[in-house]
Amino acid sequence: MCGHVGNRGAYIVLEGIDGAGTTTHSRLLAKNLERLGYCTCLFEEPSKGDVGIVIRKILSQGPFDQRLLSLLFAADRLMLRNSIEECLDRGCIAISDRSWVSSLAYQSYDGFPGSASPEWVYVVNRYAMRPDILIFLDVDPVIAYCRLGKRRGSRELPERLQALRGLARRYEYVLELVKGIIPLVVRVKGSINGRERPVESVSRDILTVVLAALRYWEYNET
Numbered sequence: 001m002c003g004h005v006g007n008r009g010a011y012i013v014l015e016g017i018d019g020a021g022t023t024t025h026s027r028l029l030a031k032n033l034e035r036l037g038y039c040t041c042l043f044e045e046p047s048k049g050d051v052g053i054v055i056r057k058i059l060s061q062g063p064f065d066q067r068l069l070s071l072l073f074a075a076d077r078l079m080l081r082n083s084i085e086e087c088l089d090r091g092c093i094a095i096s097d098r099s100w101v102s103s104l105a106y107q108s109y110d111g112f113p114g115s116a117s118p119e120w121v122y123v124v125n126r127y128a129m130r131p132d133i134l135i136f137l138d139v140d141p142v143i144a145y146c147r148l149g150k151r152r153g154s155r156e157l158p159e160r161l162q163a164l165r166g167l168a169r170r171y172e173y174v175l176e177l178v179k180g181i182i183p184l185v186v187r188v189k190g191s192i193n194g195r196e197r198p199v200e201s202v203s204r205d206i207l208t209v210v211l212a213a214l215r216y217w218e219y220n221e222t
Ligand SMILES: Nc1ncnc2c1ncn2[C@@H]1O[C@H](COP(=O)(O)OP(=O)(O)OP(=O)(O)O)[C@@H](O)[C@H]1O
Pocket: 016, 017, 018, 019, 020, 021, 022, 023, 024, 025, 147, 148, 151, 190, 196, 197, 198, 199, 200, 202
């Protein structure tokens, strides 16, 4: 059985600051849905394609002009569009680790050089796929900071923690903007009162929300 929103699949994106768990939970969501009989396709931004490789190289070299990054990310995701549409046309669930909402948050954050206005970032992503569901992983920036330090073995970088806090604030603003555009925007707590929640608990919450939405849409399609 392929899960589907009516005769078309659903496009689900995971968003959050660095270290929030978007990679972990996009993969877990795909695995859990497959286990329930849904077919899924997993995407990530930046992609593993040519433009995504260029983006990752730029990101690894330190701060960069966000206006230029906006255009590169927009090109990278526009090149993914056909693959996502093919997935949906098969009645499968497309799950993406990040989306144009990341561009709205990151490229408009004034803590980075050459930050762009959210309006302009939105315009250059005019033809990107609109998600059906956005899952925002709400994690305390200190927890995300510690995770990034452990994972990348990097030394303490106070400016990184400051950036994570700024991005978290940026996301709060951006989520209000996209609520009128994306049918379902859901906040899932990745930490509570400064303590991280177990991966299993977070993953269960995400699956519960997604299944409820899919079944609601399927019911209203039939
Ligand atoms: N709920 C959780 N509890 C404990 N560890 C977690 C949890 N979620 C994710 N992690 C761990 O935190 C680290 C970062 O997770 P992940 O790579 O998914 O973050 P991310 O949002 O994709 O970060 P980035 O955007 O920088 O890649 C990983 O080592 C992952 O195993």
